[in-house]
Amino acid sequence: MNFLLDIVIVLILARLLGEIFSRAKLPLILGYLFAGFLAGPLFNLVEIGNVHIFGEIGLILLLFIAGFKEVSTEMLIREKKYSLSIGIFGSLIPFGLGYLTGQWFGFSFINSLIIGVALSATSIASSLLAFIKEGKLNTRTGRSLVGAAIVDDIIALLLLAFVTSLIVTGGVFDMLSIGNLLGGMVTFFIVFVLVSKAAPSIFRIARKLRTEEMRFSLVFVLIIFIAYLAQEFGLSTVIGAFAAGIILSRVTSLKSKRFYDDIKVVSEGIFIPFFFAFIGLQIVLDVSILSILPLAILVMAFVGKFLGVWIGSVFSKLERQEKIGLSFGMIPRGEVALVVIALGKSLIPDFPNEIFSSIIITIVVTIFLAPIFVQRFLKKAKLPG
Amino acid sequence: MNFLLDIVIVLILARLLGEIFSRAKLPLILGYLFAGFLAGPLFNLVEIGNVHIFGEIGLILLLFIAGFKEVSTEMLIREKKYSLSIGIFGSLIPFGLGYLTGQWFGFSFINSLIIGVALSATSIASSLLAFIKEGKLNTRTGRSLVGAAIVDDIIALLLLAFVTSLIVTGGVFDMLSIGNLLGGMVTFFIVFVLVSKAAPSIFRIARKLRTEEMRFSLVFVLIIFIAYLAQEFGLSTVIGAFAAGIILSRVTSLKSKRFYDDIKVVSEGIFIPFFFAFIGLQIVLDVSILSILPLAILVMAFVGKFLGVWIGSVFSKLERQEKIGLSFGMIPRGEVALVVIALGKSLIPDFPNEIFSSIIITIVVTIFLAPIFVQRFLKKAKLPG
Numbered sequence: 001m002n003f004l005l006d007i008v009i010v011l012i013l014a015r016l017l018g019e020i021f022s023r024a025k026l027p028l029i030l031g032y033l034f035a036g037f038l039a040g041p042l043f044n045l046v047e048i049g050n051v052h053i054f055g056e057i058g059l060i061l062l063l064f065i066a067g068f069k070e071v072s073t074e075m076l077i078r079e080k081k082y083s084l085s086i087g088i089f090g091s092l093i094p095f096g097l098g099y100l101t102g103q104w105f106g107f108s109f110i111n112s113l114i115i116g117v118a119l120s121a122t123s124i125a126s127s128l129l130a131f132i133k134e135g136k137l138n139t140r141t142g143r144s145l146v147g148a149a150i151v152d153d154i155i156a157l158l159l160l161a162f163v164t165s166l167i168v169t170g171g172v173f174d175m176l177s178i179g180n181l182l183g184g185m186v187t188f189f190i191v192f193v194l195v196s197k198a199a200p201s202i203f204r205i206a207r208k209l210r211t212e213e214m215r216f217s218l219v220f221v222l223i224i225f226i227a228y229l230a231q232e233f234g235l236s237t238v239i240g241a242f243a244a245g246i247i248l249s250r251v252t253s254l255k256s257k258r259f260y261d262d263i264k265v266v267s268e269g270i271f272i273p274f275f276f277a278f279i280g281l282q283i284v285l286d287v288s289i290l291s292i293l294p295l296a297i298l299v300m301a302f303v304g305k306f307l308g309v310w311i312g313s314v315f316s317k318l319e320r321q322e323k324i325g326l327s328f329g330m331i332p333r334g335e336v337a338l339v340v341i342a343l344g345k346s347l348i349p350d351f352p353n354e355i356f357s358s359i360i361i362t363i364v365v366t367i368f369l370a371p372i373f374v375q376r377f378l379k380k381a382k383l384p385g
Numbered sequence: 386m387n388f389l390l391d392i393v394i395v396l397i398l399a400r401l402l403g404e405i406f407s408r409a410k411l412p413l414i415l416g417y418l419f420a421g422f423l424a425g426p427l428f429n430l431v432e433i434g435n436v437h438i439f440g441e442i443g444l445i446l447l448l449f450i451a452g453f454k455e456v457s458t459e460m461l462i463r464e465k466k467y468s469l470s471i472g473i474f475g476s477l478i479p480f481g482l483g484y485l486t487g488q489w490f491g492f493s494f495i496n497s498l499i500i501g502v503a504l505s506a507t508s509i510a511s512s513l514l515a516f517i518k519e520g521k522l523n524t525r526t527g528r529s530l531v532g533a534a535i536v537d538d539i540i541a542l543l544l545l546a547f548v549t550s551l552i553v554t555g556g557v558f559d560m561l562s563i564g565n566l567l568g569g570m571v572t573f574f575i576v577f578v579l580v581s582k583a584a585p586s587i588f589r590i591a592r593k594l595r596t597e598e599m600r601f602s603l604v605f606v607l608i609i610f611i612a613y614l615a616q617e618f619g620l621s622t623v624i625g626a627f628a629a630g631i632i633l634s635r636v637t638s639l640k641s642k643r644f645y646d647d648i649k650v651v652s653e654g655i656f657i658p659f660f661f662a663f664i665g666l667q668i669v670l671d672v673s674i675l676s677i678l679p680l681a682i683l684v685m686a687f688v689g690k691f692l693g694v695w696i697g698s699v700f701s702k703l704e705r706q707e708k709i710g711l712s713f714g715m716i717p718r719g720e721v722a723l724v725v726i727a728l729g730k731s732l733i734p735d736f737p738n739e740i741f742s743s744i745i746i747t748i749v750v751t752i753f754l755a756p757i758f759v760q761r762f763l764k765k766a767k768l769p770g
Contacts, residue, residue, distance in 0.1 A: 003438060004445075004613040004622065011606045019594050053388060053438055060389075209404050213654035220655055221396045228389040237389065262650045269598035270605055270651070 003050035010039055010051050014273035027126055027367055029334060032273045033360070036280020048281050055278030058271035059339065060227045060241040065267060066335075067245020070150065082144040082316055087151025089312030090330050094119040094304025095159060101300050102355075105293055111355060113163045114344045118359045119301050121156030123334025124149040126371045131329070134378040140318070141325040141383045148312075148330065156336050157242055160343070161185070164236040167347045184234035188243075191229055195222075196247045203253050216262050219248060236347075238339055279338050282345060283360060284353045294358035301362050305330045321381045328377055331370040333363045388435035395424055395436050399658035412511055412752055414719060417658045418745070421665020433666050440663030443656035444724065445612045445626040450652060451720075452630020455535065467529040467701055472536025474697030475715050479504040479689025480544060486685050487740075490678055496740060498548045499729045503744045504686050506541030508719025509534040511752055515759040516714070524768040525703070526710040533697075533715065541721050542627055545728070546570070549621040552732045569619035573628075576614055580607075581632045588638050601647050604633060621732075623724055664723050667730060668745065669738045679743035686747050690715045706766045713762055716755040718748045 013035035021031030039046040098119035102112025124145060131137040169177035206218050223244045230240025248254055309327045341359045344351045398420035406416030424431040483504035487497025509530060516522040554562035591603050608629045615625025633639055694712040726744045729736045
């Protein structure tokens with residue numbers, strides 16, 4: 001009943017499992033997810049409503065940081081010609097296959113779309129580690145992989161914005177709801193451009209203010225405000241937070257290490273673990289998890305990326321070995337897929353637990369297996385530099 | 386209805402008014418308080434439940450920082466012989482007078498005690514500014530004032546712990562509830578000592594951990610956990626947070642500027658403004674504010690400190706001028722008084738609005754008037770160095 005105790009329990013478990021997972025060279029986010037699973041479904045220590053606000057702010061900060069870093073890494077993309085088409089097909093094909101799988105299992109139009117979006121984005125952190133270990137990151141394959149992952153991240157978020165809007169308008173395709181949808185998107189885009197233009201001035205004024213901690217407070221407010229606006233315009237807080245990251249990454253005075261450290265302390269030290277734990281808390285222990293659905297989605301997660309890379313590189317000069325390396329590298333799913341099902345669960349009244357659990361299973365399995373495949377492959381492969 | 390929007394509104398208003406107030410050389414906390422007043426009672430923009438959690442964490446962090454700084458400033462106290470007795474009487478006399486005022490107006494035993502505790506602690510920041518402006522801080526009067534204010538802060542918190550325990554046990558003086566109360570206090574004291582001993586080792590281990598932001602996360606968890614424990618033992622989160630501050634101020638690895646900066650960014654950049662705004666939100670606009678109660682409490686706030694300083698310095702060699710300077714300097718009430726009425730409101734089912742508002746009026750008036758008195762007095766006074 002006491003929210004202070006619940007916050008303590010979740011954060012301690014998240015830290016503990018995060019530490020164990022990162023020592024075992026497993027992604028931190030799986031540790032957080034597992035912490036939530038222990039705190040909720042397994043031992044029932046925590047009331048989910050008590051960590052909800054922290055989880056939602058964690059989600060917003062997670063996407064803010066993604067947007068904030070995205071732009072700077074975007075500029076670092078070499079191999080643009082390969083990355084772009086591989087990223088596009090590497091996200092759209094799994095999206096399509098995910099959607100079809102949903103339809104095949106008889107899920108609604110919207111729920112099928114959600115499966116698709118969840119499969120579209122790569123979480124390459126763990127694959128990259130394998131590339132780095134084998135000293136193959138600075139090959140054409142490694143560089144294309146980084147670029148393609150960024151491209152498919154952005155496409156996944158656009159798909160997500162689209163699906164969220166559909167959910168908000170009730171998935172009805174009449175003129176009015178499509179009008180509302182487009183209207184909301186356009187309005188948010190205008191807001192985005194306006195705030196982009198205004199941001200440097202806002203922070204120039206903020207530097208003249210006397211109260212300490214002003215800059216950080218202002219950033220925090222701006223992020224949450226833009227996230228809120230996006231939500232109001234029928235998109236989601238996720239898109240708003242990502243947009244806020246892009247906007248603020250262009251403000252010169254925020255390009256200091258000090259600012260990034262502040263944001264990281266607040267985000268990763270407090271709020272972000274709650275987002276992943278919040279997802280873990282929502283897992284429903286259910287025999288239906290053992291059905292054929294998670295297997296089908298998992299297969300599509302693998303097949304989708306292979307097909308996507310293959311189609312996306314059909315006109316390129318990439319060699320067969322490189323295509324295989326890229327495919328393996330793009331298999332892991334992670335943060336974005338979790339964001340997608342979290343949104344699904346919060347926006348759709350009876351979002352099927354089977355989908356929720358199957359996507360989590362897909363994430364866990366791909367994150368574990370892909371790096372192993374990548375490393376084995378890289379040990380033998382001869383990749384052009 | 387949307388908690389994201391409410392967070393944005395409160396934080397923007399708090400920042401804006403905080404900036405205006407600090408430019409006008411008025412205390413920041415009054416700005417925050419006023420922000421809450423605008424957001425709630427006046428314009429009804431915000432739903433109070435949506436900022437409650439942030440406010441409560443703000444309160445905990447406020448007292449954590451107080452405890453964290455207290456110990457280091459404690460060592461700086463010179464003029465110990467004057468500070469101690471003036472601090473003791475300077476808090477106990479207003480406490481007694483506040484209690485009697487409550488009884489005189491027919492309030493319950495507990496509510497009268499709350500008025501007393503609210504009047505006991507000094508908020509000298511604004512008086513100190515006047516001393517500094519007049520170049521009189523490094524006089525015997527100035528030094529004694531700093532010391533006495535720290536002493537009366539600690540006494541006020543002890544009184545508060547006592548009153549909170551009384552409230553939790555229902556204000557009944559039978560053997561069982563007194564036993565429970567003492568048992569809780571003793572248990573918490575044992576926990577306090579144990580955690581004090583363990584803290585350096587905990588942080589030594591934490592330094593070896595790999596996950597980033599671990600130290601900060603750990604501090605955040607420890608603070609909230611100790612606050613929670615204090616609450617469970619019948620004290621209040623306030624006492625627990627203060628105790629956590631004292632404990633962690635003794636951990637060597639936390640004595641870095643970097644750590645203090647992190648804590649400040651999180652506390653003052655995000656949570657603490659919500660605590661004061663939360664109080665402002667709870668003000669009830671009511672004609673009864675215009676009754677005689679606020680005037681009576683205000684008079685006691687002035688008289689109490691004069692009497693307290695006079696009695697507390699009766700065996701000292703302090704001159705008449707010095708005693709007057711000390712009395713004026715100790716008149717402002719602030720944070721602690723706000724903490725007291727916030728607790729009263731949250732713990733006592735029908736805590737009288739008249740008391741809540743009267744204490745706020747007392748805080749506002751004393752914070753405005755005392756520095757003016759101090760400055761006028763210091764301009765003429767000849768104080769021994």
